Amino acid sequence: MIVVEGLGKRFGDVQVIDGIDAVFQKGRVNQIIGRSGSGKSVMAKCMVGLHRPEKGRVLYEGRSFHDMDAEEKRGIRQRIGMLFQGSALFDSLTVIENVMFPLRMFGLMAKSEMEDRAHTCLKRVSIIDKDQLFPAELSGGMQKRVGIARAIAMNPEYLFCDEPNSGLDPQTSIVIDDLIKEITEEFGTTTIVITHDMNSVMETGEHILFIHKGRKWWEGTREQLLRSDNKELNEFVFAGSLMREVKRSLTGEE
Amino acid sequence: MNILYHIGRYVLLLRETFARPERLSLYWSRTVEEMDLLGVKSLGIVALLSAFMGAVITIQTKTNIDSPLIQAWVVGFATRQSTILEFSPTVISLILAGKVGSNIAAEIGSMRVKEQIDALDIMGVNSAGYLILPKIVATMLINPFLIMISMFLGIFGGWLAGVQTGVVVSDDFIMGIQLGFKPYHVVYALIKTVVFAFIITTVSAYQGYYTRGGTREVGISSTRAVVYSDVMILLANLVLTQALLL
Numbered sequence: 483m484i485v486v487e488g489l490g491k492r493f494g495d496v497q498v499i500d501g502i503d504a505v506f507q508k509g510r511v512n513q514i515i516g517r518s519g520s521g522k523s524v525m526a527k528c529m530v531g532l533h534r535p536e537k538g539r540v541l542y543e544g545r546s547f548h549d550m551d552a553e554e555k556r557g558i559r560q561r562i563g564m565l566f567q568g569s570a571l572f573d574s575l576t577v578i579e580n581v582m583f584p585l586r587m588f589g590l591m592a593k594s595e596m597e598d599r600a601h602t603c604l605k606r607v608s609i610i611d612k613d614q615l616f617p618a619e620l621s622g623g624m625q626k627r628v629g630i631a632r633a634i635a636m637n638p639e640y641l642f643c644d645e646p647n648s649g650l651d652p653q654t655s656i657v658i659d660d661l662i663k664e665i666t667e668e669f670g671t672t673t674i675v676i677t678h679d680m681n682s683v684m685e686t687g688e689h690i691l692f693i694h695k696g697r698k699w700w701e702g703t704r705e706q707l708l709r710s711d712n713k714e715l716n717e718f719v720f721a722g723s724l725m726r727e728v729k730r731s732l733t734g735e736e
Numbered sequence: 737m738n739i740l741y742h743i744g745r746y747v748l749l750l751r752e753t754f755a756r757p758e759r760l761s762l763y764w765s766r767t768v769e770e771m772d773l774l775g776v777k778s779l780g781i782v783a784l785l786s787a788f789m790g791a792v793i794t795i796q797t798k799t800n801i802d803s804p805l806i807q808a809w810v811v812g813f814a815t816r817q818s819t820i821l822e823f824s825p826t827v828i829s830l831i832l833a834g835k836v837g838s839n840i841a842a843e844i845g846s847m848r849v850k851e852q853i854d855a856l857d858i859m860g861v862n863s864a865g866y867l868i869l870p871k872i873v874a875t876m877l878i879n880p881f882l883i884m885i886s887m888f889l890g891i892f893g894g895w896l897a898g899v900q901t902g903v904v905v906s907d908d909f910i911m912g913i914q915l916g917f918k919p920y921h922v923v924y925a926l927i928k929t930v931v932f933a934f935i936i937t938t939v940s941a942y943q944g945y946y947t948r949g950g951t952r953e954v955g956i957s958s959t960r961a962v963v964y965s966d967v968m969i970l971l972a973n974l975v976l977t978q979a980l981l982l
Contacts, residue, residue, distance in 0.1 A: 527854075530858050531857070531858075532854055532857060532858070555860075556860040557860070558860075559857070559858055559859060559860035560859070560860040562858055564855065564858045566851045566854070566855060567851070568850055568851060570850060570851040570852045570854065570855040571852075572847075572852055572855075573846075573850075573852075583859075584859045584861075586759070586762060587758055587759055587762060587859065587861055587866075588758065588759070588860075589759050636859075642858075
């Protein structure tokens with residue numbers, strides 16, 4: 483479980499996020515949604531320690547991340563898997579080397595074991611016979627899958643996904659969403675997905691946090707989201723005609 | 737204030753870079769790769785430049801001291817001194833700052849904008865150490881060899897051009913390069929080379945590591961890496977020359 487208490491981050495004169503409180507439960511897909519520039523990625527970066535917040539705390543199993551010493555932080559980070567918007571695979575390494583990278587770096591197992599583990603992760607994301615290719619030789623969807631394989635290589639307890647559907651076609655997006663959901667259930671991870679893709683929210687969102695103007699504007703489940711009367715949330719969620727149609731069919735409202 | 741900010745951040749980056757490596761064997765294998773990429777692959781340009789510059793130094797020296805009062809061996813002597821003391825360690829390092837420095841800044845800068853450095857940090861890897869330390873060690877180990885090769889080829893190029901063009905007789909040239917040879921001058925040149933290698937790698941890595949934005953900013957970082965490395969090399973050259981030769 484991850485608890486966020488009064489989180490605030492400022493860049494120069496701009497207060498990007500302010501006073502955000504949230505609890506992200508284990509074993510379910512938590513989604514942070516909001517418009518571009520609303521502060522959701524900054525919030526996630528504060529949570530994984532890429533930014534240091536000016537205010538508030540991020541608690542991993544009750545311990546404040548930013549108050550930990552370097553060694554403790556490293557220990558927590560080894561329990562975090564992250565899928566980046568652009569996959570962030572290492573260009574000079576092959577697919578298998580990318581997945582094996584965290585295992586090699588921390589010398590947790592013998593080489594044959596590392597290869598077995600990497601193959602298991604690649605098989606889990608349905609990447610077969612591509613392990614000797616370089617990231618540049620893969621499609622965007624495949625790169626995302628390899629990114630997921632690398633993120634789960636260390637058996638993470640916390641999985642962060644930053645815009646996992648960005649740049650993908652609708653079918654591939656569904657494959658990635660399903661994969662994130664399955665992995666969350668299978669490994670019991672605390673999963674946090676940052677997205678503004680409403681299809682993804684409808685597919686996988688179990689606990690949804692809406693960030694607006696750097697503040698937590700709304701929080702609830704997928705079902706509550708469809709019936710919410712929050713003005714800003716509705717403007718964001720039902721901006722597209724497809725979502726408006728969904729709402730109409732559910733509530734009968736025009 | 738801006739300069740102080742950059743100096744402070746540069747020192748902090750160096751402190752992170754020299755922190756205890758997670759896995760020494762992995763760092764060492766990266767160091768060997770970097771020695772090949774940054775050192776061995778620079779051998780061609782270093783060899784070409786050295787041979788031609790040595791040739792030009794010989795011909796220009798002869799042209800400028802063409803007097804019956806000056807003995808013929810002076811051409812070989814001047815070529816040796818220019819090559820060992822200044823051309824090979826300093827000019828070749830300035831050229832390496834262009835080739836190697838821009839390479840380092842572009843590589844690390846691209847990794848930054850593609851979030852690959854964030855990925856390393858989140859894994860719990862010391863990204864500065866993993867990316868920069870092998871490059872520093874590699875260049876500080878391999879550059880002295882490049883410079884020694886450059887010294888040899890510079891003098892050889894001078895001899896070849898001098899003899900082939902007839903501006904100097906082979907025996908006079910060889911006598912000149914042997915006369916009053918001080919091994920300390922080579923030591924001085926190699927000390928400069930190691931310091932310059934450190935400057936090139938760390939200044940360029942600093943520019944790459946703190947790149948923000950996209951591909952345009954990566955280009956700007958590469959340019960800055962070369963310019964700032966060159967300025968720092970020239971300053972260090974002055975300080976080291978005063979400290980080691982005077």
